[in-house]
Amino acid sequence: MSRRLVPIIALMLLFTQSNDTGAQTSLAELYRGGEVRFIPEITITDADLPDNVYLVGFEQPWAITVDGGGNIYFADYGANNIKKFDSTGRFLKVIGREGSGPGDFRRPYFMGCSLDRLVVWDMGNTRFCLMTLDGEFISARPLDRGEEGWPGKLQALPSGDIVMEANKGIFGGTGQEQITEIRLYSPEMEFRRIIYSNANLSRKNVPNSSPIPVPFSPRVHWSVTPDSRIVVGFSDEYRIEIHDPASGNVSTFEHQYSPVRVTRDDMETWFGGITSSDSEGNITFGASDFIRDNTEFPRYKPAFGQIMVDSEGNILVQVNRRNADLDFRSFDAFRPSGEFLGTVAITEGGDYPLVGAPIFQNCIMIGEQGEFGEISLIKYRIAR
Numbered sequence: 235m236s237r238r239l240v241p242i243i244a245l246m247l248l249f250t251q252s253n254d255t256g257a258q259t260s261l262a263e264l265y266r267g268g269e270v271r272f273i274p275e276i277t278i279t280d281a282d283l284p285d286n287v288y289l290v291g292f293e294q295p296w297a298i299t300v301d302g303g304g305n306i307y308f309a310d311y312g313a314n315n316i317k318k319f320d321s322t323g324r325f326l327k328v329i330g331r332e333g334s335g336p337g338d339f340r341r342p343y344f345m346g347c348s349l350d351r352l353v354v355w356d357m358g359n360t361r362f363c364l365m366t367l368d369g370e371f372i373s374a375r376p377l378d379r380g381e382e383g384w385p386g387k388l389q390a391l392p393s394g395d396i397v398m399e400a401n402k403g404i405f406g407g408t409g410q411e412q413i414t415e416i417r418l419y420s421p422e423m424e425f426r427r428i429i430y431s432n433a434n435l436s437r438k439n440v441p442n443s444s445p446i447p448v449p450f451s452p453r454v455h456w457s458v459t460p461d462s463r464i465v466v467g468f469s470d471e472y473r474i475e476i477h478d479p480a481s482g483n484v485s486t487f488e489h490q491y492s493p494v495r496v497t498r499d500d501m502e503t504w505f506g507g508i509t510s511s512d513s514e515g516n517i518t519f520g521a522s523d524f525i526r527d528n529t530e531f532p533r534y535k536p537a538f539g540q541i542m543v544d545s546e547g548n549i550l551v552q553v554n555r556r557n558a559d560l561d562f563r564s565f566d567a568f569r570p571s572g573e574f575l576g577t578v579a580i581t582e583g584g585d586y587p588l589v590g591a592p593i594f595q596n597c598i599m600i601g602e603q604g605e606f607g608e609i610s611l612i613k614y615r616i617a618r
Contacts (some may be wrong), residue, residue, distance in 0.1 A: 236266065239263040243319070243554035246588055250369045250410070251349070252437060252510070254530070258325070259558065259618075260542075260546065261544050261545070261546050261548055261616070262546060262548055262567075262569060262575055264577040264578075264616065264617075264618060265548065265567035265576055265578045266575050266576055267580065267618060268576055268577070268578060268579060268581075269579045269585060269618070270294055270578055270579075270580060270581070270616050270617065270618070271580070271581055271582035271596070271616070271617050272581055272583025272584045272600075272611050272614040272615075273527075273582075273583060273614060273616075273617050274613070274614055275582065275613045275614065275615050276322065276323040276510050276613035277323070277610055277611070277612050277613075278306075278319060278325075278610065278611040278612075279391060279608070279609070279610050279611075279615070280608075280609075282323065282325060283317075283323075283325050283411070284325065287317070287325070287328060288313065288374065288411075289308070289310065289313075289317070289611070290310055290311075290312030290313035290315070290324060290353065291311055291312030291560070291609065292308070292309070292310065292311045292312065292343070292601060292603075292607075293311045293343065294309070294311060294343040294344045295603070296345070296346075296387055296388065296389075297309040297310075297311060297342070297344055297345070297601050298342035298601060299345050299346055299352070300347065300365055300599065301346045301347045302347075302349075303321065303607070304320070304321030304324070305318060305319065305320055305321060305326070305361060305367070306318070306319040306320075306321070306599060306611070307319075307329075307347065308353060308540065308601070308611060309342040309343070309344065309345050309346065309354065310506065311341050311343060314332035314333075314338075314339045314340055314341065314342065314358075315328050315330045315331055315332075315339060315342070315352070315570050315605070316328070316330055316333065316339070316342060316345070316352070316365075316593050317325055317329075317330040318369070319611075320384075323613065327368075327369065329352075329369030330342070330365075330369065332341055332429075333357050333538050334482055336371040336374065337363070337365065337369070338359075339354070339356050339358070339359070339363070340356060340358025341356070341357045341358035342354050342356055342358050342387055343355045343356075343357035343385075344385075344387065344388050344501075345388065346388045346389050346390040346391055346396060347367070348394045348395075348396055348421045349374060349390075349392040349394040350366065350367060351364055351365060351366055351367065351419060351421065352364070352365040352366075353388065353390070353396055353421070353423060354415060355385050355607070356380070357385075359374075359517060360376060360377045360379075361374045361375060361376045361544045362374065362375055362379060362423045364422065364423070373422070378520060380446075380562050382398075382400045382417070383401045383402030383403070383413075383415070384400070384401045384404060385399065385400060385401075386399035386400070386401050387399040387456075387512050389457070389458050389461045390421075390458075391458055391462075391479065392460065392462050393462055394420075394421040394480060395419065395420060395426070395458075395462075395479065395520070396418070396419040396420070396421065396423060397416060397417070397418060397419055397429070397458055397464060397479075398416075398417050398419060398588040399415070399416055399417075399421075399456070400415045400416075401413075401414050401479050402414075402415065402607075404445070407456040411433055412434055412435055412436060412437065413431060413432070413434070414431070414434055414453070414454040415428050415429075415430065415431045416428070416429040416430040416431075416454070416456055416477075417429065418463060418465055418479050425507045426479075428480060429464055429466075429477050429482075430454070430464070430466050430477060431614065432454050432468045432474070434451060434452060434453060434454065434468070435448050435451055435586045436448055436453065438529075438530075439527070440528050443524070445526050446498070446528060446529065448509070449501070449504045449529060449531050449532070450496055450500075450504075450531065450532050450534075450535050450536060451497075451532075451536070451545060452468055452469040452470035452536045452537075453468070453469055453536065454466065454467075454468050454469075455468075455538065455539070455540050455541040456468055456541060457515070457541050457543040457545065457549075459476075459540050459543050459547045459570065460543075460545055460546075460547055460590035461508075461547065462479060463477060463478055463479070463484070464477040464479065465477075465541055465549055466541070467538070467541055467551075469537050469538050469539070470536065470537070471488070471537055472488060472489045472490070472491045472538060472551075473486065473488045473490075473551075474486070474487055474541070474549065474551070474568070474572070477569070485572065486572075486573075486574030487568070487571075488565065489551075489568075490572060491537055491538075491553065492556065493508075493534040493535075493537075493555045494529065494534060494555065494556055495533060495534055495535075496532060496533065496535055500531075500535075500558075502532075505520065505521040505529075506519075506521075507521055507566070508520060508522075508525060509523040510522065528529065530612050535554040535597070536555065537554070538551050538566075539552040539553070539554060539561070539581075540552040540586070541563060542582070546570075547569075547570035548566070548567055548568065548569060548570065548575070548588075549568040549569075549570065550566070550568075550578075551564050551565060551566045551567075551568070553565070553566055553577075553588045560579075562580075562585035562586045563579060563585060563586070564577055564578060564579045564586070565577070565578055565580075565586050566578075570591060583614055584600045584602065584612070584614060585597055594611060598613065598614045598615075598616065599612070599613050599614075600612050601616060609610065
């Protein structure tokens, strides 16, 4: 296995201990110190699974969830199933199989653990599936594309309600506004209300072509807190809002930052990350001449890339910095009130995850993919 792994999935930390005395230390105090380490405690690979079970692959960064007992669920996009492990990493069972019947999946893309059930976005079947924690099918309902757009992320609140990101208009025709909504649902995925909404431009319509991505466009980033609030920000500026599911926006704070210019290297890196596929499923890596000719880059990058929340409610923001090597090796930390705790360097272990992460009790689970596609699920402890 390659020693240099790329973080793909993360489940956010809930507690830590001082590595010097063993005494519990608040996360806020750790952040004030300016440095943290990720110390691996459990690693799950194919070697830990039965001979006929494999970690085939994932596409979505929210493909791991943990229940109240600490059991770990991995939505295996490539294998069309969910793999369940106990809190020590011991394999327990496979949930589901490829298909479109009750309890089947086609590319399970992300999920959340809502009290005593799993809520799974079954992307290939364009539906939401509800399962017991043991994998028994409860129900399923189709996605309403006209109303719900295209799901982008899902997290469960402590109450059991579900918060879901809905992206509308990203595949629409010319003139259709692109909007990201943060929507609240019941544990049965019945719509309750819209928590937050913001217009954005993530795809550009080009005549006689499918829409193409817009580089470095500001996005809506969000996470949920232990007391059932939603932390959300639109990254065109460094401004974070706190929303209550029932009463709406309860507070807002801003933070100063230095805008980071988009360089020529940034442009080439962005072009190199473009992939496309034809009708036969053949994948091409790198941007085509058409995309290069029709792409316009902004002068500056967005203020930040992701938002996460830990068990104390502290808000962790991944910031775009002038030294790009530090983008995922540090983060800004704030108290729930918005008080700035400091910029924190990750001096050892995994990077700040490439996307936002849901919180779970007593663990940080990070999925990593090696140079040759091999997958590891790693549980880290956060330490000084």
